Amino acid sequence: MAAHNELGKKGEDLAVQLLRKKGYQILATNYTFNKFEVDIIARKNNILAAVEVKTRSTPEFGNPQDFVKPKQIKRLVATIDHYVNENELDVDVRFDIIAIIKNKQGTKIEHLEEAFLHF
Secondary structure, eight states: OOHHHHHHHHHHHHHHHHHHHTTOEEEEEEEEETTEEEEEEEEETTEEEEEEEEEESOSTTOOGGGGOOHHHHHHHHHHHHHHHHHTTOOOEEEEEEEEEEEETTEEEEEEETTOSOOO
């Protein structure tokens, strides 16, 4: 596995751990629909959180959350809409980003709730 893929996988594992510590139930990881993927789908009470995980080894070129682009957001919204309908869920949906910087100096994790609104 390429180094950036390994970093991404480690980031997703850290994000799952963080969400569980915060009381979320993990419903799915790497859920795909029409060739697009939601990294984590988690639920806490009546909130369904679609979570995009962005992991970088350095903030030198920008914060991890800055790499979520409008086209990706639109696809994420469509994918989570499919998940909700497919599972016949009656929940409020929220879109979060978990931004991670992981390197030799340590790990910084930031959970950004309601990171963006519906388009």
